[in-house]
Amino acid sequence: MVVRLRLARFGARNRPLYNIVVSQARTARNSKPMEVIGTYDPIPKPAPDGEGKPFKDIQLDVTRAKYWLGVGAQPSDPVWRLFAMFGLIEPQWKIARIPAQKEDKALYEKVQKVKIIPDGGPKTTSTAKPTPTS
Amino acid sequence: MARTKIFALKRPYPRQSWNKQAVYNLFRYRQPTTNRRTFYQQKFRAKQETRRFHGEYLTERKWNSMFRHTLRGVVRMNPKEMAMGDGSAVVAGRGTGMDLLPTRFMGKEGYEESVFTHVRNAAIPFSQMTFAPLERRLDTAVYRALFASSVRQARMMCLHGKVLVNGVKMPHAGYMLNPGDMFSIDPLLVMRAIGDPQRATFKQLSTQAKSDLQKAIEEAQSKTKSSTFLKSSNKKVIAANADAEVDTETFTAAGVKSTSAEGETEGEPAKAEEEESTGGKKKFHLPSDWRSYLPKHPRWKIYDQWQPKRFMNLFAFVPRYLEVNHNICHAVYLRHPVARSGGAEVPNPFNDEMMQLAYTWYLRRR
Amino acid sequence: MPPRLRPSNLPSASNVIPQSFSSPLLPFLLPSYHIYTQTPSSSSRNFSTSKPSYRRARFEKTPGTRNGFIDWMKKYGPKLNVPSPLNNVPVYLTRDPPKLPTDKQALKPKQRKNGISRKQAQRDAVDWEAAAKRSTISPFPTNPSFKAHPVISTEFREQIYLRMKADRSVRRISAELNCELERVAAVIRLKEIENRWIAENRPLCTEMQKRVHAMMRVTQYTPFPQHESITDLRIHSATNNQLFLAVPESMPFNRKDAADALGILPADVRMPHSELIEVERMKEAGVEVQEMIKVETEREQREAEEAKAKRERREKRLGAGKVVETERFRFRLKPANAAAVGHRYGVPAEDRKRGINKIPTRVV
Numbered sequence: 001m002v003v004r005l006r007l008a009r010f011g012a013r014n015r016p017l018y019n020i021v022v023s024q025a026r027t028a029r030n031s032k033p034m035e036v037i038g039t040y041d042p043i044p045k046p047a048p049d050g051e052g053k054p055f056k057d058i059q060l061d062v063t064r065a066k067y068w069l070g071v072g073a074q075p076s077d078p079v080w081r082l083f084a085m086f087g088l089i090e091p092q093w094k095i096a097r098i099p100a101q102k103e104d105k106a107l108y109e110k111v112q113k114v115k116i117i118p119d120g121g122p123k124t125t126s127t128a129k130p131t132p133t134s
Numbered sequence: 135m136a137r138t139k140i141f142a143l144k145r146p147y148p149r150q151s152w153n154k155q156a157v158y159n160l161f162r163y164r165q166p167t168t169n170r171r172t173f174y175q176q177k178f179r180a181k182q183e184t185r186r187f188h189g190e191y192l193t194e195r196k197w198n199s200m201f202r203h204t205l206r207g208v209v210r211m212n213p214k215e216m217a218m219g220d221g222s223a224v225v226a227g228r229g230t231g232m233d234l235l236p237t238r239f240m241g242k243e244g245y246e247e248s249v250f251t252h253v254r255n256a257a258i259p260f261s262q263m264t265f266a267p268l269e270r271r272l273d274t275a276v277y278r279a280l281f282a283s284s285v286r287q288a289r290m291m292c293l294h295g296k297v298l299v300n301g302v303k304m305p306h307a308g309y310m311l312n313p314g315d316m317f318s319i320d321p322l323l324v325m326r327a328i329g330d331p332q333r334a335t336f337k338q339l340s341t342q343a344k345s346d347l348q349k350a351i352e353e354a355q356s357k358t359k360s361s362t363f364l365k366s367s368n369k370k371v372i373a374a375n376a377d378a379e380v381d382t383e384t385f386t387a388a389g390v391k392s393t394s395a396e397g398e399t400e401g402e403p404a405k406a407e408e409e410e411s412t413g414g415k416k417k418f419h420l421p422s423d424w425r426s427y428l429p430k431h432p433r434w435k436i437y438d439q440w441q442p443k444r445f446m447n448l449f450a451f452v453p454r455y456l457e458v459n460h461n462i463c464h465a466v467y468l469r470h471p472v473a474r475s476g477g478a479e480v481p482n483p484f485n486d487e488m489m490q491l492a493y494t495w496y497l498r499r500r
Numbered sequence: 501m502p503p504r505l506r507p508s509n510l511p512s513a514s515n516v517i518p519q520s521f522s523s524p525l526l527p528f529l530l531p532s533y534h535i536y537t538q539t540p541s542s543s544s545r546n547f548s549t550s551k552p553s554y555r556r557a558r559f560e561k562t563p564g565t566r567n568g569f570i571d572w573m574k575k576y577g578p579k580l581n582v583p584s585p586l587n588n589v590p591v592y593l594t595r596d597p598p599k600l601p602t603d604k605q606a607l608k609p610k611q612r613k614n615g616i617s618r619k620q621a622q623r624d625a626v627d628w629e630a631a632a633k634r635s636t637i638s639p640f641p642t643n644p645s646f647k648a649h650p651v652i653s654t655e656f657r658e659q660i661y662l663r664m665k666a667d668r669s670v671r672r673i674s675a676e677l678n679c680e681l682e683r684v685a686a687v688i689r690l691k692e693i694e695n696r697w698i699a700e701n702r703p704l705c706t707e708m709q710k711r712v713h714a715m716m717r718v719t720q721y722t723p724f725p726q727h728e729s730i731t732d733l734r735i736h737s738a739t740n741n742q743l744f745l746a747v748p749e750s751m752p753f754n755r756k757d758a759a760d761a762l763g764i765l766p767a768d769v770r771m772p773h774s775e776l777i778e779v780e781r782m783k784e785a786g787v788e789v790q791e792m793i794k795v796e797t798e799r800e801q802r803e804a805e806e807a808k809a810k811r812e813r814r815e816k817r818l819g820a821g822k823v824v825e826t827e828r829f830r831f832r833l834k835p836a837n838a839a840a841v842g843h844r845y846g847v848p849a850e851d852r853k854r855g856i857n858k859i860p861t862r863v864v
Binding site: 061 | 696822823824825828829830831832833834835836837838841842843845846849851852864
């Protein structure tokens with residue numbers, strides 16, 4: 001059986017909250033997983049200073065995530081997206097599209113808008129580079 | 135929520151509302167005398183009367199769970215006096231008859247306006263703080279900040295999700311505000327709630343506002359292709375032959391008219407509409423929710439021509455524990471209300487004796 | 501039988517009812533007749549054979565009917581509804597609402613200009629200076645002890661904001677302008693939002709603000725405004741109960757001793773703006789003004805540094821890790837420990853259980 005990295009939905013009605021879990025692919029969504037390695041809160045909260053974009057929180061144990069990726073666990077699409085933000089894996093849809101769609105200006109600009117702010121603080125911003133990782 | 139006749143004229147009771155009957159009742163209201171009544175009766179009556187004003191829509195059980203016997207008070211300190219002595223002189227000789235007046239301070243330099251004599255002169259009206267826990271409720275705070283014309287209206291605003299606390303929708307009227315919480319409502323809603331109900335009709339808008347509004351509505355309709363738009367366009371096609379039907383929702387100089395009114399007085403508005411439409415390019419459909427497009431438009435006249443609701447001046451005060459900005463309809467709950475010598479911060483039409491009785495009732499040691 | 505006279509030395513309300521109760525237990529400890537005694541005037545009513553006057557007072561001559569209400573509206577409506585007072589004169593409810601003092605000369609038909617209605621002329625002729633003198637500051641006629649406190653004017657708010665922009669601390673602005681610390685902070689917060697709205701070209705309800713302020717007392721900005729007391733000390737709940745402590749008569753017993761005995765901090769520390777005590781002490785000692793300013797600025801710097809360090813610690817705790825910004829959201833990425841993260845398994849969620857409060861207790 002395949003080991004998957006996926007989301008398990010908790011919270012209440014209209015108020016989801018996800019655990020990022022490692023589990024067997026065929027087990028039920030909320031069954032007890034092999035390991036819980038993080039959480040994802042999809043409900044945006046207003047920015048603390050009142051201006052700027054609303055934020056979403058992702059918590060992740062990066063070392064465990066790396067381990068599970070290393071032993072061949074397969075992330076689901078949403079988890080793939082979250083892991084890509086941590087720089088653990090290549091963004092799924094970017095690889096396929098960016099080189100081919102460069103002439104599609106609107107899409108290209110949209111992609112370029114995704115910024116990654118380094119650890120130093122939220123003030124300094126730098127554009128993400130679509131460099132592939134192994 | 136209890137559905138009672140809260141503004142009944144037969145027996146006047148004060149209510150937290152700017153309603154004209156409420157004003158009439160508040161005007162006639164006299165506090166009950168206690169002649170020939172037992173202490174229990176006095177307390178019961180006091181509880182009845184005060185609860186009719188404070189949170190009448192709450193069940194007694196709910197209020198009982200909110201009641202606290204500890205009452206908040208503050209004492210004004212005088213830094214100068216504290217700098218001059220460490221306080222030992224005030225209590226020296228306590229119990230020997232010297233504690234009635236701080237005589238050793240009297241006449242001394244720097245003690246003319248002694249804080250102690252000040253405190254002694256005016257007592258702290260603690261009993262007025264009996265219903266202070268209700269002031270923490272979100273709906274009451276919205277009413278106190280003059281964002282609604284009654285507590286029930288404020289409650290409705292909360293329940294409809296119009297009130298934000300720290301920028302987050304808070305649909306619970308019973309949310310207990312914490313010191314430093316900021317709550318806000320859409321200014322348009324506030325202007326309607328505490329403003330004169332004779333709302334500006336479409337006719338009263340300035341020409342600039344009208345064209346802005348038209349642009350906004352057309353833009354929104356073309357963007358969303360919403361079902362309402364399709365419906366209205368269908369209706370237009372269907373009703374193309376029946377002129378009277380078309381008039382119901384068209385952009386006339388006289389503003390939006392109800393269908394029935396249109397049917398009766400068809401002649402004049404139709405003419406006006408024709409003039410208007412010949413001036414413009416084509417007929418424009420004014421949706422029934424046209425007001426919802428207005429706040430984005432700074433030139434809308436209600437912002438300049440706002441009139442207060444009737445009798446608002448009788449209730450126009452903001453308690454000290456709130457800081458309100460009506461420009462943006464935001465307010466901050468600074469701290470919990472307190473009592474100080476010279477007055478408590480809880481707005482209340484009952485005198486100290488009555489509140490004392492009500493407080494004693496809720497101590498549950500009847 | 502002739503009515504028996506009551507002894508006149510019954511305790512009357514004025515000398516027995518305590519004006520305040522420092523302890524919540526006190527009203528219970530007092531005998532009931534002490535709390536609610538008859539006033540001398542009301543006791544005399546027992547002799548009369550006529551209907552008790554309170555009943556007449558309660559349901560006045562105007563019966564509580566619709567007609568009575570309409571009559572009342574005709575008679576008192578115009579007197580009570582004053583939608584646009586001037587000079588920040590509050591017009592609150594009174595038993596016998598006086599007519600607003602008017603300048604009768606201005607009302608004469610000759611004086612009235614063309615195009616001005618009678619109503620408007622009447623409104624213009626009101627002498628608001630005279631009205632201010634006789635206006636009441638208590639909105640409830642049955643409870644004169646509740647008084648409406650003034651609010652601060654828009655210009656005052658502007659001044660607070662300007663001082664903040666000039667890098668003055670909230671504490672200092674509060675002391676300079678005699679406004680509570682919380683109020684100063686709130687005014688700045690609200691002003692920032694207002695400025696943002698202006699930048700976004702959102703309409704402000706300036707007219708409503710103006711009209712609302714016109715109806716109530718407003719503290720105008722002056723170089724040394726006296727808005728409210730800034731050194732209000734919260735009465736600590738520990739002081740509500742009596743504490744018996746044997747103290748030698750010869751020993752001084754000061755504020756600090758009292759605080760130690762009660763197990764709380766002394767008033768000198770608990771009081772907001774406790775630094776003013778030190779300032780007064782320096783004044784008393786005849787310290788030079790320059791020296792005082794130096795001490796104060798040093799203290800301010802120290803406080804600012806502490807606050808900054810605290811803020812940094814908090815930021816480090818909350819926002820450690822990267823922030824990824826997409827078109828619509830900012831994702832805050834936080835490192836976690838797999839052993840202690842996530843929703844627990846095997847524990848039922850009790851958030852919908854009966855008896856558990858569903859209303860959140862705080863927001864963000």
